[in-house]
Amino acid sequence: MKRTLSFLTMPGMQTIRTGFQHFSFLILMYGGRFGIHLGSAVPCFACPYVPGCGGYCYLMGLQGYIGFGLRVLSWHAVWTALGWLAVFVILVAVFGKAWCGWVCPFGLIQDWLTALRKKLGVRERIISPSIRNCLTWLRYGLLVYLALVPPLVTAGILSDDFYLPFCNICPGKALLPLFAGETKYLALNLENTVTLAFSLVLLLITGIMLVGMFFKERFFCFFCPLLALIHLLKPLTALGLIKTPSSCVGCGTCSRACPMDIEKLEEDTSDIQGGECLNCLRCLEACPSSAALNLRFFRLKPVSSSGGRP
């Protein structure tokens, strides 16, 4: 336990996380204006539609490389796609889902809405286990959708308006550019029937998500295909959450504190990182048992639950 970073296990870790989220928000939303650009494989919703952004979400790259790569079929396109894939895998392998809990700008917007709900004392809605199960399938379904549609565009089966099929319906596209003064993605695109349909769907989804995100913490994350993609790389990730079952008293504080209400945290097993985990470490901060929950980084346990001990 000597390696434990005690300052992170103290109550207040969530304040550090919030600070880091805001810092990341500034970098990813406005970094480009100061010459900072983190490339096209950022494993979170760094929206390329934000003017002057500091990096691009890998989902956009993935859709683009699949569609564009197949269209040009050049070695350059293949190496570029593989290069960014490698960067994405390395970033996920090192930091895992901390991208979702600590970096994602869209996650921060959700957290702002949650803070507002808490301030107003409005009750949080609970998503039942059966619906959560369906949403897991939907997350992976969206991943399949964004990977399958671009080849159909390349093959000429679908029109070019289906290019970047997930971005066309992503609420991040509608909301994140607003922070850079860009409002055009909230307008209806009357260019043709497909663009009109996409812009209508985008507005509808954005509206639903805004309401959902107000009433349920991290509501959008239940649908996020990037979360699903990062979870697929779980066997490679160095950063994760593990439990010492022999230290857990089963009080359930962890799952009650979890923004995603993950019940797996309570299980009597060491592998408790569920598909919806965001690595926000709130469970770890809330846990009343010393060293029951631990953050794993390679073979180290740099942060462990302190049980409220200084």
Place this chain on the structure above:
Amino acid sequence: MNPDFEQERRQRLFQKAVRKNRDETARVLETLRNREDYRPELDYFLNLAADTSATAAEKRSGRPALRLLCLQAPLELIHAAGFQPFKVFSGSLSTSTLATQDFPALICPLLRAVLGEMILNENDAPGLPWVLPTTCDWVVKFPEMLALTGHPSKPEFHWLELPHLKNRRDSRERWLGEIWRLKEFLEQISKRPIKRGALLESIEIYGHAAEILQRLKIARENGRLSSVWFMLILNAFFLDAVEKWTTRAEILLSALTAGRITGGRVFLAGSPIVFPNFKLPFLFEEAGLSIVADDLCSSERLFPGKTFITDTSVFGLISTLAGRYHQGCLCPVFADNDRRINNILGRRTNASFHGIIFHVLKGCHPYDLESFSLENGLKAHGLKFIRLETDYAPEDGQNLLTRLEAYHATLTDK
């Protein structure tokens, strides 16, 4: 039997119990005051222990005292409703003699002492109903036993039906329903709604008390505070406003100087130990054993600790409290209580103890039964285990001391 004679006999018994009760409390308080590690900052807690009645708690806290048995009713909710949560427990041998007739021979000594206290202090804050969770059989039968004593106050009892399974979703939902009913009940008797702000404030107040409890635990582990004082401080928790208790405990903590544990470091598990029955804590010290941690519901588990809030709506707060007081409870009345052992093993990391003393109050069947399964599990982890079955009577003191001394010797055997 001649009714007059019976009446006279009862009267004599009553007078004797009054006298003995006074002497018993005074003797223990005197012993505590004469200890080498006594500090003036402890006077506050000693004064609270001198009068453990609900009336005194009402006067001190300035709130009507709501009596509780066991630990499952959320204290924050009761506090937010404007009441002083008052856990009813007694360690008085003299009062328990008043409640010997009409009951089985092997009745829980703690509840017998409570019944005795009720008989002794007939006029002690009789007005408010009691809150009773259906924990063990003795608690379930408590109102019946109280009626059998012929006690003149006929209090109302608000039952909380405690699901004895913690890990099932439907059990948790049922318990949440019980806590909502408790809220309605509290609003009904206080004639005012429990507002979100008041509940948040109470959660914060008890959260601060939990932080202080954590610091007291560390002070005991470091030898800065002896286990006897630790137990007294925790026993006094319900006898005054929580804010005052917290402030006084904080003052004490800042006054404590460095300490060192010389005897065998042990963990105390099992049935509660309640003032003035400090027979066992004194015997542990006499045998050279230091209790560095425990899981007694009269001590470390007195309240479940800080509540971590994520949903600040009334629904969210009630749900969190319900979960914390049900799932987080390690009382042996639960059927799926297998992770209780983890609490003991987890405490080992910080408290570094080598053995477990398991205290069973005669008649306390859930603890009695659970001691056997715990014994096997704890021995497998290399911990020396001793089971002490006793009651409030002092007669077995020498016998217990001999066993404890022998146990201490095994702790130092390598």
